[in-house]
Amino acid sequence: xxxxxxPLAPSSFFLxxxxxxxxxxxxxxxxxxxxxxxxxxxxxxSGKDGKSERQVNSAGFEEVVTFEAVCISxxxxxxxxxxxxxxFKDCLPPSDGGNGKWADSKKTxxxxxxxxxxxxxxxxxxxEAWPSKMSIAELDVNGNAYLKETWxxxxxxxxxVV
Numbered sequence: 001x002x003x004x005x006x007p008l009a010p011s012s013f014f015l016x017x018x019x020x021x022x023x024x025x026x027x028x029x030x031x032x033x034x035x036x037x038x039x040x041x042x043x044x045x046s047g048k049d050g051k052s053e054r055q056v057n058s059a060g061f062e063e064v065v066t067f068e069a070v071c072i073s074x075x076x077x078x079x080x081x082x083x084x085x086x087x088f089k090d091c092l093p094p095s096d097g098g099n100g101k102w103a104d105s106k107k108t109x110x111x112x113x114x115x116x117x118x119x120x121x122x123x124x125x126x127x128e129a130w131p132s133k134m135s136i137a138e139l140d141v142n143g144n145a146y147l148k149e150t151w152x153x154x155x156x157x158x159x160x161v162v
Contacts, residue, residue, distance in 0.1 A: 012113070012114035012115070012116075012118065013025075013028055013111065013112060013113050013114065014111070014112045014114075015028045015069055015109070015110075015111050016109050016110050016111075016112070017087075017107050017108075017109040017129070018107050018108045018109050019107055020083050020084075020087065020107070021078065021083060023071070023079075023080035023083055023084070024071065024079075024080055025069045025070060025071050025080055026070045026071055026072055026146075026148060027069070027070045028067065028068070028069045028070070028111055029067050029068040029069075030067065030111065030113075030124065031065045031066070031067040031111075031124055031126070031155070031158045032065070032066070032067070064154060064155070064156055065126070065154070065155050065156075065157075065158040066132075066152060066153065066154050066155075067111075067152075067153055067155075067158075068150055068151065068152050068153070069084075069150075069151045069153060070148050070149065070150050070151070071084065071148070071149050071151070072146045072147070072148060072149075073136065073146070073147040073148065073149050081149055084131060084134070084149070084151050085134070087105060087107075087130075087131055088131040088134055088151070090102075090104075090105040091105050091130045091131060091132075102130065105130060106128045106129060106130050107129050107130070108125070108126065108127045108128075108129065109125075109126055109129060110123055110124060110125050110126070110161075111123070111124045111126075122160065123160070123161040124158055124159065124160050124161065125158070125159050125161050126153075126155035126157065126158040126159075127155060127156065127157040127158075128155055128156035128157055129153050129154065129155035129156075130153065130154060130155075131151050131152065131153055132152050132153065132154045133151070133152035134149060134150070134151050134152075135149070135150045135152075136148070136149055136150075137149075137150075
């Protein structure tokens with residue numbers, strides 16, 4: 001079992017999307033788990049000094065999870081930039097210039113995080129994922145940084161394994 005008290009190496013991670021090959025990403029934002037809450041806005045009673053009482057009921061976590069993956073823009077046919085664009089286009093409807101294969105293009109995969117000794121310390125498995133949005137960093141004639149693409153992925157099931 002991984003020791004979660006050990007420091008993570010923020011540069012040691014791997015995003016593996018089944019069927020897309022071994023892609024290189026600049027950064028990956030780990031999925032956020034949002035609890036489903038009820039009742040937090042409703043006052044259910046009032047106590048001493050007029051203090052309100054509230055009850056919060058938890059109903060688990062949101063099923064749909066979103067996360068972002070950033071890659072460097074590249075024309076290479078095996079780059080994350082090109083492979084992600086092809087996947088994105090498959091998921092778009094024909095009315096938006098896509099191939100209309102959204103249901104057939106959903107994928108499974110994992111995000112792996114490693115410590116400074118290259119030992120895996122965390123893993124998130126996701127299912128039914130697809131790219132929902134792509135944005136490109138600002139273009140600037142005075143800029144000297146790499147052009148980055150940010151891909152927003154939606155998955156209907158994401159679980160932390162380790």
